[in-house]
Amino acid sequence: MRSFLSFVLFLTVGFACMAEAHPHVFADVTVKAVFDQNGFTGVQNQWAFDEVYSTAMVASADADGDGKITGKEADRMKALVLGPLEQNNYYNYVQFGTKFLRAEKIENFSVKMKNGKMVLDFKVAFSVPATSDYTMLVVVVSDITNYIQMTTDMENADVDAPDAMDVEFFPDNLKGLTLFRAFMSDTEGLFLRFKK
Amino acid sequence: MNKIVSLILIFMLAVAATAAVKKKRFDVGEASDAPVATEATVESVVPAEPAMEPEKPVEKTRSLYSVIAEEQKVLREKLTAAISAMKSGDWDAIWKFLAICLVYGMLHALGPGHGKSIVVGYFIARRGRWRQGVALGAGITVTHTMSAVLLLLILYAIFKATVFAAFETGRIGIERASYALVMLTGVLLVVLAIRDVIKSRRGCGCAARIDSAEGTVQDGALPPIARWREILGVAAVTGIVPCPAVALIVLFCLLNSMVALSLLGALVICIGMTITNVAFGIAAVAFRKGIDKGSAHTRIATKIYTVATLAGGVIIFVSGLLLFTNQYFLYM
Numbered sequence: 001m002r003s004f005l006s007f008v009l010f011l012t013v014g015f016a017c018m019a020e021a022h023p024h025v026f027a028d029v030t031v032k033a034v035f036d037q038n039g040f041t042g043v044q045n046q047w048a049f050d051e052v053y054s055t056a057m058v059a060s061a062d063a064d065g066d067g068k069i070t071g072k073e074a075d076r077m078k079a080l081v082l083g084p085l086e087q088n089n090y091y092n093y094v095q096f097g098t099k100f101l102r103a104e105k106i107e108n109f110s111v112k113m114k115n116g117k118m119v120l121d122f123k124v125a126f127s128v129p130a131t132s133d134y135t136m137l138v139v140v141v142s143d144i145t146n147y148i149q150m151t152t153d154m155e156n157a158d159v160d161a162p163d164a165m166d167v168e169f170f171p172d173n174l175k176g177l178t179l180f181r182a183f184m185s186d187t188e189g190l191f192l193r194f195k196k
Numbered sequence: 197m198n199k200i201v202s203l204i205l206i207f208m209l210a211v212a213a214t215a216a217v218k219k220k221r222f223d224v225g226e227a228s229d230a231p232v233a234t235e236a237t238v239e240s241v242v243p244a245e246p247a248m249e250p251e252k253p254v255e256k257t258r259s260l261y262s263v264i265a266e267e268q269k270v271l272r273e274k275l276t277a278a279i280s281a282m283k284s285g286d287w288d289a290i291w292k293f294l295a296i297c298l299v300y301g302m303l304h305a306l307g308p309g310h311g312k313s314i315v316v317g318y319f320i321a322r323r324g325r326w327r328q329g330v331a332l333g334a335g336i337t338v339t340h341t342m343s344a345v346l347l348l349l350i351l352y353a354i355f356k357a358t359v360f361a362a363f364e365t366g367r368i369g370i371e372r373a374s375y376a377l378v379m380l381t382g383v384l385l386v387v388l389a390i391r392d393v394i395k396s397r398r399g400c401g402c403a404a405r406i407d408s409a410e411g412t413v414q415d416g417a418l419p420p421i422a423r424w425r426e427i428l429g430v431a432a433v434t435g436i437v438p439c440p441a442v443a444l445i446v447l448f449c450l451l452n453s454m455v456a457l458s459l460l461g462a463l464v465i466c467i468g469m470t471i472t473n474v475a476f477g478i479a480a481v482a483f484r485k486g487i488d489k490g491s492a493h494t495r496i497a498t499k500i501y502t503v504a505t506l507a508g509g510v511i512i513f514v515s516g517l518l519l520f521t522n523q524y525f526l527y528m
Contacts, residue, residue, distance in 0.1 A: 022307035024440040026269040050269065051276040052448045059357035059451055080361055116276070136224065146308075149265045163216045170221045186258050191224060 023149030026050040030153050031141050033169065033192055034123060035161035039130035040194065042107070043092050043139055044160070047120045047150075054118035057081060069111040069118075078109045081120065088143075091150065092124040095138040095179050095189075101126045130165060130196045139190040140174065144182055154188040167194040264307055271300045275445065275461075283452050290457075297445075297461050301468020304441055310469065311336035311434045312476045313515040314378060318430055319480035321385045321508025322422035323488060326481055332427050333477030334470045339435025341466035343370075344442040345459070352450060360447060367438050375520035377433040382513025389505035396498060442466070 032044040049057070061069055061077040069077050082090055086103075094101040109122040128135060141152045154171035161167045169192045174180040180187065258266070275296050281289035304310070315332050318324075324332075347366055352359045442462050449458030484504070491500040 022304070022310070023265045023268065024444065026265075026272060050272055052272055052444045055451055056360040056444055056447050059447075060359075060361050062357075065357075146265075149269060151266075151269075159217045159219075161217050165216055167217045168220050168222050169217075170219060172221075184259060184262060186262050191222070193222060 023146055025053045025148045027148055027150050028153070029141050029150050030156065031139065031190065032158045032160055033137075033139060033167075033190060035130075035159070035165045035167060035194065037162050037164055039135075039165075040126060040128040040137060040192075042104075042123045042125040042127075043094070043141065044123045045090075045092065045121070045141060048114065049118045049120075051116040054113070054116060058113070058118055068113065074109065074111050077111050077118075077120075078106065078122075082106060082109070082122070088145070090122075090124050091141055091143050091148070092126075093140040093142070093144075093180070094126055095140075095177065096128060096135075098179065100179065101128070130194055132196055134193040134195045136191070136193040138174070138177065138180075139192065140180060140183065140187060142183055142187050146184075152188065154190055157190045159192070161194070164196065165194055166196070167192065169193075261307070264303055268300060268303055268307075271296050271303065275300065276448065279449060279452060279454065279457070282457065283454065293457070293461065294464050297464035298468040301465035301470075302472050303468075304439075304465070305337065305469035305472035310340065311473060314381075314430065314434045314512055315473060315477045316480040316483075317382070317508045317511030317515065318385075318422070319477070319484050319508070320487075320511065321389070321505045322426070323420070323484055324422045324427075324481045326478065328422055328424070328427055329477035329479075329481035330474050331424075331477075332431055333473035333475070335428065335431025336435040337470040337473045338466060339431055340437060340439050341442045341462060341469060343436055344438035344440070345446055345462045347438045348443045348446055352447070357451060360444070363438070363443055363447075364440070367440060367443075371437045372520070374433060374437045375516050378516030379513050379520065380516075381430060381433060382509045382511070382516055385509030385512060386506055387509075389502055389509060392505070393502050439469075 026049070028048045030046045034041050034044050057077065057080060058067070058069060060080060061073050063073055063076070085091060089100065089103045090106065092103055104125040104127060107123040107125050109120070112119050112121075128137065139157075141150060143150050157169070157171055159167050159169050169190055171188050171190055173185075174183060174187055174189050177189075180189070275293065278289045278293040278296060282293065305312075311333075315329075315336065318332060319329060347370075348359065348363055351362045351366065355362050442465055445465065446458040446462050449455070449461060487500060487504055491497045494500070
């Protein structure tokens with residue numbers, strides 16, 4: 001009876017865990033950690049959406065119907081795509097100590113079309129001052145809810161920092177980082193440390 | 197001249213050696229919430245190399261979920277290419293389009309959140325016939341895809357090209373209601389199981405009549421078969437959430453002025469998704485039949501039936517809860 005109950009419990013948990021969200025939108029993502037002379041200032045994101053989603057969203061924001069997103073249309077696009085993501089930190093998760101940093105704002109938002117795909121460029125602003133000792137961060141760009149399947153190219157992630165800032169970085173999986181336990185097992189992060 | 201070149205090279209190497217930004221692996225300390233903002237790991241850092249250090253090869257493994265998601269991404273790209281080809285007049289691409297739609301539907305339904313847990317949970321909780329397994333799997337999928345097409349077409353008539361934002365708003369509202377109802381379905385199944393236990397202990401024989409001498413279940417005294425109205429109710433409650441993937445593909449065709457193709461594509465994706473969900477329905481019915489057959493002549497038969505019913509109810513409740521919280525997390 002006990003083994004039967006264990007089996008049933010296993011099935012219960014197993015099948016219930018299948019009830020998660022699944023991807024309906026696909027995006028190729030590149031990231032760049034940005035620093036100024038005072039420290040870490042944010043993550044530059046580039047999201048290239050799949051053609052199907054791009055067409056739907058461009059049609060929603062392209063008021064003059066010229067196939068380009070300009071001026072106020074860009075503001076509309078920003079509200080449509082990034083607005084609902086504000087509560088989720090725009091899917092930019094930066095581990096600092098034992099917590100995630102809260103995104104301060106979106107900067108330098110722009111939209112362009114490339115081979116039918118909508119490409120969003122924007123910086124998610126954070127603020128971590130540099131000291132004379134190393135400060136460490138882990139940057140992850142991923143949709144934890146799996147509605148958008150984000151393929152983040154961490155291998156080619158880059159850093160933009162002034163010469164006065166000493167920055168070291170490398171991409172790796174998130175194994176062992178308990179703060180990221182809810183993320184997919186193959187999610188990669190950008191490990192950073194910096195000092196003045 | 198050679199001296200100048202050498203000097204330039206030396207200068208470049210010197211600059212590289214003192215480069216402020218280096219792609220290099222460093223020690224992040226103990227694997228926990230390790231990347232703390234301290235100098236604790238400084239001492240354990242490997243001495244800095246002058247330039248880019250070769251990366252330690254990282255062994256990459258992809259989860260089944262990622263593989264399925266990645267394949268869907270590839271199929272979506274092929275789908276748009278086929279639609280573009282047809283728009284350019286190459287109607288031979290329609291067969292490719294239909295084949296991709298079918299496989300895309302099968303793969304898409306294989307991902308989480310298409311009612312498979314509900315189908316399995318339901319048929320663990322309730323005894324079902326083969327045709328009921330097929331009906332529940334198909335019912336959920338047909339409702340899921342057709343509600344998307346219907347909602348999109350209604351909103352498209354109102355909002356035209358700007359429809360997708362409105363679709364998403366409508367879908368989120370329906371999702372919340374649906375997932376709450378799924379949780380309620382799970383609770384009802386658990387309540388039914390508890391009620392049957394209480395009644396059987398009182399000896400009314402409502403759940404499974406027990407041979408008083410042997411304690412085993414008599415032939416023909418198994419728990420009742422699922423009712424058709426229950427099947428229809430579960431299919432409607434679970435499947436009513438419109439599928440955004442189908443809606444996006446239908447909208448893509450509509451925006452390319454291909455109305456008939458949009459409906460045909462939706463139909464074939466629906467068939468693909470149905471194949472996957474029906475397979476789960478049949479497997480779940482078979483599983484429950486196995487439980488019934490294996491336990492029918494044992495002393496603990498009624499206990500097994502009760503546990504199965506409770507487990508099925510819990511599966512459905514937890515599925516609804518996970519979907520609800522996931523959705524809540526996304527949009528609140």
